[in-house]
Amino acid sequence: MPTSRLLGCVSLCAIALASPAYAQSTVQLPQVVVQGDGNTSLVSPGTAGAERELRQTPGAVEVIPDTQFKNAPAQTIKDVVDWTPGVWAQPKWGDDTRLSIRGSGLSRNFHLRSTQLYLDGIPINTSDGYGDFQEIDPSAYRYTEVFKGSNALRYGANSLGGAINFVTPTGRDAPTFEGRLDGGGFGYFRQAVSSGKAFGPFDYFITGSNFTNQGYRDHSDGKGQRLSTNFGYRFNENIETRLYLNFNHIRQRIPGDLTKSVALTSPKTAWSDNVTNDQQRNIDTGRIASKTTFRIGNATVDVGLFGVDRHLMHPIYQWLDYRYKDYGAFGRIVNDGEIGGYRNRLVAGVNMLNGKIDALQYVNSGGNKGALTRSVVQKPENYSAYLENSFYVLPTVALVGGLQYLYAVREQEVIYTTSGDVNGRATYSILSPKAGVLWDVDPTWQVYGNVSRSGEAPSFGEGTGSTVPFYSISAQTATTYEIGTRGRRPDYTWDLTAYRSAIKNELLCYSNSFGTCNITNADRTVHQGLEIGFGVSLLKSLWSPGPDPDRIWLNVAYTLNDFRYDGDATFGNNKLPGAPPQYVRAEVLYKHPSGFSFGPNIEWAPNEYYVDSANTTTTASYLLWGLRAAYDTKTYSAYVEGRNLTDENYISAVSIIDRATAASRLYSPGNGRAVYAGLRLKL
Template identity: 40%
Template structure:
C-alpha cells in the first residue's frame, strides 16, 4: 500500500521534496508579485504621463459617484452603410457563427495585413506567407490547400464581391485602414450575402463621411525598413457625404527577395435622395508589387529562416497587379421594407512570374438585388430576405516561359469565362418573444468556359456547368437580453476555380471535377454576463468531393482532384474577461433616456482586460482508399491567441500578447512530415483618441522564435521538401496618427 501511495504521488511523497516545493512556490509567488507590482506601477506612471487626470480620477473608498446622464447623438446614419451598433444588432438574429470586428480595435497597433485585422475574430485562421498580405486564410478548413490567391471564402468590399467570377480572390485588394468595421460570416451564416461556400464570407465595410474626420494622417514605421502612410478625409455636405483614403506601404521584408510595395486609393460618395433613399458610389485603385521568396525545407528554415528559395530568386518570382474597381449601392426604404441594389465592375492586370510567366487581364461584373422585410407575420416578429446575385468574368490568359525572370516563348493563349447566378431566400420567424426558427435556401448555377485561342499541343477548349441547392434550418433562443444559444444545419456548395480546373500535364481539356459539397451541423452560444463576454461554436461538417491536390497518375502529382468523404470538425471560441476594474478610474452608472424610456448602463472606467480566441481544427479523411483517416495538412489542430491589456478611458492602453500553437501538424496528405508548434510573445502600448494625437508601439515575436508561419500542402513530403514559410523574426513597429 505504501509502495502504491509512493507511485501515485511521485516525488511529493518525499518530505524533503515537499519542503522544496513549498519553498519554490513562495519564491515564485514573491517573484510574480514583485513583477506585477512593478508592471502596475510602470503602467500607472506611463498612463499618468499620457492622462494627467488618471490619478485625480481615483475615488476614495466609500465615496459616492456622481450621476452621469448620456444624451443620444443626433448625427444621422447612412442607409447604405449602417453603424457598428446597428450592424451588431442586425447580426444578432443569425443562429450561427457571425461577428463584427471594430476597426478601432486593430488600428491601435500595426494595421497592415489581414492577420492584423482579423487576429481576434473567432473562427478565422489567417497566416501571412512572408509577413505580407499574401496569406493562408481559412474558415472551417475552407480552401485548405491554398496559401495564396484565396478560395473557399467570399471576400467582399461593402457587400460586393472582391472575388473573381471563378471564386479566387487577392488579399492585396483590401486596405484595413480605410474600413470602419469588418463583418465575418462563418459557413452558411453568410447566406444573406448569397454565399454557400464552406468558409462563408468576410465583408470589409468602408468609412463614410458620417464617421470620418475632415483630415486624418497616419504614419507607421518599423523593422525590415517597413513604412506605411495614410492620408484620408471625410465630411457631410447637406444630403451628400464623402470619404477618401490614400495609402502607401513598403517593406524589404524579413526574408531575402520579399520586398513589398503597395499603393491604394479608396473613395466613396453618398447622396441622400430622400429620408428613405440613398445611393453610394465606390472607387478603388490598387497598385501592388510583391517579390515571392518561396518556401524552404525544414533544415533551411531552422538554419537560416531569412533566406529565400534559390529557385524563386533565380526566376525572379513576383506577383504584381493593378486593380480598378467601380461599384454602386442604392438602398430604398419604405417602413419595414428595404430594397438594396448593388453592382460593380473590376479590371485587373496581373503580371506573375513563377515557374512560368502568367499575364492576365480580367474584367468582372456583378449585380445583387436584395429585399428585406421586418414586418410582423401572424402577429409575430419576422425578418424575411429574398435576393438574386449574378457575376460574370472574362480573363485573357497568356503564359510564357520564365527565362531568369524574363518572358520567353509563349506557351498558352486562352480566354477564361466564368458565370455565377445565386437565388437565395431566408426567413427568421419568432415563435415566441425569445425563440426564433430560421429557414433558408439557395439555388446556384456556375459555368466555367475555357477557350484555347491558340493551340499548343492538345486542344484544351472545354466547358463545365455546375448546379447546387443549399438549404438551411436554424433555431435561435434568446435566453435573456444579453445571452443567446443557437443551432443550425446547412448544406454548402463550391464549384472549382480555374486554378483547379486547368490541367497541369498533357491531358486535354479541363480536369473533370465535381463541385465540393457538404453538410454542416453547428451549435453555439454568445453573450455577455457581468465582466465576461463570449462567442463559442462547435461544428461538424461532412464533405463530399473536397478539392485537394491528390494528383493524377501520368499527368501531375500535384493536380487538384475530388477527394472522397472528408470530415471538418472544430470549435471556434472567443472569451473576453475584465480581470480587474476601477483601479484608478471608477466605473459609473449612466442614465440613458428619460421617463419610461430611461435605462441604466455602465460607463467604463479603467480595466485589466483579457481577450482570447481559440481554434480547435480536426480535419481528416473518412476511410479514404489511399489515406485512410489521415489528418488533412496545413492547419494546426490547436491555435490560441490572447492579449492582456490595461485600458484607461482617457485612451491609454498597454499589455502583452501571445500566439501559441502547442502541437506540431502535418504538411502532407500522407502524414509523413510535420511543422513544429511554437509560441510567440508580443507587447503593445499606445494612446488613442477620437480627435487629435494618437500613437502606438508594438513588438512582435520578441523572443525571436524560428517557426513556420504556414506551410504548403503536398501529397507526400520528405526531409528535402521545400514546403515551409518562415514567420518574421523579432520586429518592432511604431505609428502616429492625427485627426482634425
Template identity: 35%
Template sequence: MRPIKQLENRFTRCPLALAMLCLSAPVAAEHVMPELMISADAQASVFSVSPARALTELQKTPGGVTVVDAQDYLTGRAGTMEDTLKLAPGVFIASRFGSDEARISIRGSGLQRTFHGRGLLLLQDGVPINLADGGFDMQAIEPQATRYIEVERGANALRFGGSTLGGAINYISETGRSAPALSLRAEAGSFDYQRYNLSVGAAKGALDGFASLNFQEQDGFRDHANQRNTRFVGNVGVQLSPQLENRTYVTVVDTDSELPGNLTYAALKANPRQAEAGSLNRDAKRDFQLYRLANRTALTHADGGVTEFTAFAAKKMLFHPLSFARLVQNSRDGGIGLRHTQPTQWLGAQQEHTVGVNWRRGLTVDEQCSYVITPAGPGGTPPAVSAPAGTHPCATLTKSNKLTAHNLEAYAQTRWSLTPKTDLTLGGQWTDAQRKVAPGDVPAPPRYDQDYQRFSPKLGVLHHLTAEIDLYANLSGSFEPPSFSETFNNLPLKAQRAMTTEVGARGHVQVANAKLGWDASVYRAKIRNELLALDVGNNRSATINAGETLHQGIELGLSARANAWRAQASYLYNDFRFVRDASVGNNRIAGVPDHVLNAEAAVKLPGDVWFGPTLQSASRAWVDHSNTLAAPGYSVFGLKLNQSLSNGVAWFVEGRNLGDKRYANTTGVIFDANGADAAQFSPGDGRAVYVGVSKAY
C-alpha cells in the same frame, strides 16, 4: 507614368520622421473622432451604421457571427488581413512571408491556398471582391479605410447569397458621415517597413464622401520578399430622398510582391531569412493592378421593407513570373445583385423575409510563356544560374486560354418569432455556375465547358436564454464550383458540396466591474468532392477532388473589459480528416494546425496608456496528407504599448516575436513526403518592432 504612381511618388517624398513631425505627435491606436453633425434634411445612411448596431443585426442569425471594430486592430500595426482578423473567432489566417498574401480559412475552406484565396465570399460594403470564378486577392482590401468587419461563418452568410463552406467576410468602409474630416497615420518598423495613410471625409446635407490614399512598402524579413502597395479607396453617397440612397465606391490598387518561396525545415532552422533558389533566380513575383467600381442603391419602403440594388465592374492585370514559367492574366469581371427584405406581422408573431438574386460574369485571358532552357552542365547536372534576377527572357508562348465564368445565385430566407424568446430561420440558395475554357492564340487541348447546379438548404433556431445570452443551432448545405486556378492542365473538377451542423452560444455577463463576453460554436461538416490543393513542385500546384472528408471543430472567442484592464482571445480546434480514403485512410488533412490560439491583454497605466502582452500559438501542422511530415508547433510572444488622447492624437509601439523564434508560420501541402524533409515551409518573421502615430481632425 501611371496616375497612381504619380500619387505614390508625391505621397512618399516625406520620410517617416518628417511625417511624425507633421502629425505633431504620435498616431493611431484608437483615435477619438470628432462628432459629426448631420443636417436635419439628411437621414442616417443605410450604408453607414455603427459597429454596435451592425453586431445587433448580425446576432439575429442562428449561428457564428462576429463584428471586428477597426479601432481594436488600429492599436498596433494594421497592414495586412492577418493584422485585422487574427483575433476574430473562427478565422484561421497565416501570412506566408509577412505580406498581404496568406492562408485564410474558416472551417477548413480553401485551407491549402496561401495566395489568391478561395472558399470564402469576400465583400467590400456588401459587394463581392471575388472574381466571378470564386478566387479573391487579399491585396484588394485596405484595412485603414475600414470602419469594421463583419464575419459570418458558414451558411450564416446566406443574407448575401453566400453558399461556401467558410462563409463571408465583409469589410465596411468609412464614409463621410463616420470618418474624421482629416486623418493622418504613419507606421514604420523592422525590415524597412513603412506605411502612410491620408484620409478625408465630409458630409453636407444629402451628400457625403470619403477618400483614403495609402502607401506601404517593406523589404521583408526574408531575402527577395519586398512588397510595395499603393491603394486608393473612396466612396460618395447621396440621399436622393428620405427613403432613397445611392452610394458609389472606387478602388484602385497597384501592388508588387517579390516571392521568396518555401524552404526545407532544415534550411529554415539554419537561416530563415534566405530565399528559395528557384524563386530568387527567376525573380518570382506577383504584381497586379486592380481598378474596381461599385454602386449600391437602397429604397426604404413605408412598411419597413428595404430593396437594394448592387452593381460592380472590375479590371485586373496580373504579371506573375514563377520558377517554371511566366504568367500574364488580364481579367474583366462584373455583376449585379437585387435583394429585398420585408418585415411582417402574421398570426400574432413577427417575421422578416429576404429574397435576392446575384449574377456575375468574368472573362480572363490567361497566357503562359516558358523561359530559355539552359543546357545541362558536365555530367548532366544543371549549371549554376549566374544571370541576375529578372534577365531570363520568355522564349515561347506555351499556353493561351480564354476563361469565362458565369454565376447565377438565387436565395431566400425567412425568420419567424415562434415565441418572444425563440426564432426559427428557414432558407436556401440555388446556384447555377459555368466554367468555360476556350482556346486563345495557342490552341492546346483539352478544353472544357462545365456546368454546376445545386440547391443548398438552411434551417436554424435561435433561443434567447436571457437578455444577454443566446443559444443557437443550425443545419445547412454548402456548394463551391472550382475556380480556374484549380483546374490544372485544363481538366474539369467536380464541385465541392457539404452538409454542416452547428450548435453554439454567445453572450456577456457582468462580474464585479468587468464585462465578460464569449462566442462559442461547435460544428461538424460532412464534405463530398473536397477541393484540395497540392504542391507538385517547381512552384506549381494542382487541385484534386477528395472523396468523403470530415471537418469538425470548435470556434471560441473570449473577451473581458474593465476600467483598468482588458483581454481578448481567439481559440480554434481543427479536426479535418479523410474518411476511409483508399490511399490515406482516415488521416488528417494537411495545411492547418489542430490547435490555434491568439490572445492579447493590457492594463491601463497613468495617463491612459495601455500596456500588455500578445501571444500567437499553434500546434503541429501536417505538411502531407500521408501524415509523415509536419511543421512543429510554436508560441511567439510580443508586447504592445498605446495611447489615445482626447485631441485626436494616438500612438503605439508594438514588439512581435520578441524571443526571435525560428518557426514555420505556414506551409505548402503535398500528398506524401515519405517522411523526408521537403521545401514546403514558410518561415514566420523574426523579432520585430513597429511604431505608429496618427492624428484625427
C-alpha cells in the same frame, strides 16, 4: 473529436452561462431595425448597424470594429481577423496570406479559395472563385464582418469557409481629416490619409495609402498604393445611393517556400530559383460599383452594380500575364413585419457575378517575358438566388428556414498551348437548404443552432490540364451542423461555437508534379471543431474608480480543429494537412479610461501538424511573445508594439502535398523579432 463530445462541450458552456452570476446586466444589445438619420448612412449604417443585423443570424458571425486593429501596424489581413476563433490567417510574404475558415481551402497553396471576400458588400474574388489579399488595406476600414460557413447567406455566399466583408467609412461617420504614419521592422513604412464630410444630402469619403517594405526574408521587398472612395446622396429619409471607386497598384517579390530544415535554421533565405527568375506577384486593379438603398415601410431594399478590371503580372515558373474583367449585379430585400400577430423577418436576394479572363503565359527568362507558351480565354458565370425566413414563435425565439440556389458555368477556349490545355465547358447546379433556431435568452445573450448545406463550383485552377481537365472536377458540397452561444456583458464577453461539416468532393491535393499540388476531388472528408472566444475583467478600479473604471482585461481566442479523411481509398482516415489542431491568441491588457492601454500577448500553436495527406511529415510547434502599448483619444492615437520578442524561428505557413519528404520545399518562415510604432491624427 466525435460530434457528441463537441456538442456536449458547448452544451456545458451554455449551462454555465445560465447560472445566476450572469443574470443581471445593464448592457443592451442593439434593437433589430436600423433607422437612418442625418448622422448615419442608409446604405452603410455603421458598426452598430452591422452588429444589429448580424444578431439576427442563427450561427457564428462576428463584427470586428476598427478599434480592434487600428492601434497596431495593421499590415495584413491577419492583423484584422487573428482574434476571431475558427479563422486561421498566416502571412507567407508581403500581403500574401494563407487564410482558412473551418479548414476551407487547405489545398490552395497560392491565392485563396472557399472563402469569399467583399469590399462594402461587393465581391473582391474573381468570377471563377479566386481571392487575393493584395487589394486589402486593413487600416482603411470602419469595421469587418466575418461570416463562417453558410452563415454568409446575407450576401448569397455559399462556400465552406463563408465570407469576410470589409466596410469603409462614409462621409457621415468619418473625421474631416485623418492622417497616419506607421513604421518598424524590416523596412516597413506606411503613410495614409483620409477625409470625409457630409454637406446636407451629399457626403464623401476618400482614403489613400502608400507603403514600402524590405521584408524579413531576402527577395521579399514590396511597395504599393491603394485608394478607396465613396460618394453618397440621400434623396430623402428613405432613399440613398452610393458610388464606390477602388484602385490598387502593388509590386511584390516572392522569396519562395523552403525545406523544413532551412526554414528553421536560415529563415531569411530566398529559394535560388525565385531569385534567378525574379519571381513576383504584381497587381493593378480598378473597381467601380454603385449601391442604392430604399426603405419602404418595414422593408429595406438594396440594389447594385459593379465592374472590376484586374491585371495580374506574375513571373513565377512561367511569366503569367492575366487580365480579369469581372462584372455583376445584386438585389436584396429585408422585410421585418408580422404574420398573424407574430414577428416575421424575410431576407431574399439574387446575385450575378460573371467575367472574362485572358490568360497568357510566357517563358520566364530571368524575370522577363520569353516565348509564348499558353493563351486561353476563360469565361466564368455565377447566378444565385437565396431566401431566409425567421418566424418568431415566441418574442425571443425564432425558427429559421433558408434556401439558396447556385448555377455556375466554367468555359475555356484554347487559343494556343504547349502544355496540354483543352477546350471545355462545365455547368454546376447546387441547391442548399438551411434550418436553424435563434433564442434571445436576454438582451445580452443569444443561443443558436443550425443545419445547413453549402456548395461551390471549382475554379479553372483545379485539375491537371489534359489528364484531368477542369471540366471533369465536381462541385464541392458540405452539410454542417452548428450550435453556439454569444453574449456581451460589462465585465465579460463570450462567443462559443461547435460545428461538424460532412464534406463530399472536397477539392484536395491527390498528386503532385515538380512540387506543385494538383487539385481534384476527394471522396468524403470531415471538418469539425470548437471556436471559443472570451474576454473578462480580471481586476478593475485599481487607480481610477467610477462608472468607467480602469481594468485589467484578459482576451482569449481559442480554435480546436479536427480535419480528416473519412474512409478514403488512398489515405484512409488520415488527418488533412495544412492547419494546426489548436491555435491560441491571448493577451492581458491594462486599460485606463483616458485611452491608455498596455500589456503582453501570445500567439501559440502548441501542436505540430501535417503538411502531406500521407501524414509522414509535420511542421513544428511554436510560441511567440508580444508586447503592446497604445494611447487613443478622439483627436490622436499612438502605439508601440513588439512582435516575436524572443526572436523564435518558426513555420508561419505551409504548402501542402500528397506525400512529402525532408527535401520537399513547403515551408514559409515567420518573421523574426520586430518593433513597430505608429501615430494617427483625427480632426
